[in-house]
Amino acid sequence: MSGTTGRGNLGNIQQGMMVHGSDNQMIGTVEQLHGDGIHVNGQHIPGSAIARVAQNVVYLRGTGAEYMGTASTTGQVRGGAMSTEGEIHVPVAEERLGVAKQQVELGQVEIHKEVIQEQVSVPVELMREEVHVQQRDITDRPVAATDDLFQEGVIRVPVRGEEAVVTKEAVVTGEVVIDKERIVERQEVADTVRKERVEVDERLQGRPRTER
Template identity: 45%
Template structure:
């Protein structure tokens, strides 16, 4: 499907510069038309290319007032690239132009005054872009019928955590223990009287040694660890079924057929498509 993209520029030099950029972008010169002279055939040519009649009259008036029109025939795939090049510099806003011309009394293009220089000149500083595209072949109008589907998935979320930490503490304790202690006492006591044999064992003048050892007890400390309690940490999982409620959208189309059916005089019917 082909389209005709049109843009109005302030003068011929600006239009030629745009045409040069189109050719550099690979657009064939054979599909590019430049209009700088108004003629009675200009409106017909534009309408044949698919430009609406009101716009064709406005473009012709712009050309009559000294502006230049560039029209490019291109495929749908090239349309965006062509528009971006045409819209790059010096393009005039067609709506603003028409408003200004109508304020001066312009009612529409008159081929009988082609070539005159009256009215608004083409050196205005308005540079707002306007492009017109028109199909040169029949085109179907399409209304998409869309319907949303609800998909429910799952994801993990954090509900917090439990932290268990063990530590060692000390506390003072006391225990009582009975200890035995030995002591050796040495006593000297006087004795009177004569030595009688048999009164004491042995010879009193015999050398002897008596040795007595003192012993005692002291506390010995030892520790024994025993488990008095356990802390068990476990994680259990359970499943649950949750009902998710939401809304989904769906396109509905109402078709009103107001045509007469086979000339029977009926007023038509309404077909509601879902």
């Protein structure tokens, strides 16, 4: 069977030609011609959907069932797919909120040490000598050669004792223990999500009816 194929088919199509599907089922006739396609039964068929033109018949790439019963639609639903029974499936989508977790630094804890001074008293016992001077009479005796008689002077007697010597020594009296633990708390995370709503306007006997 002779004919033309590809997008160049549009130049060989004339109004009134029969239009068949790939299964040779008749869909209708060409009602109008456009630069990018044809109109059949009120629906627009793009040139890319035309498989070939042979013997005054326009053959489409899809089956006849894909185009029958869709005269009130465009034949293709944006975002949807057409089944072989002529039903139009319109997907309805919505966004779901997902929450992930990641490690972040929330802050830090600083520990400061400062040196303070305070007065401390420590009791201690110290020994010292005390001098007691007393005069007493003795029995007369001859003067000895070592006796210093009739000489003036000062006699010094050393007096000894103990004094407190203060020493300081650093000792560790305690420690600060820093520990971390993980706790789990529940929080509510809120955000805005989108969802699609489908509205179908159907006119019966000139009266509009809206279904959702």
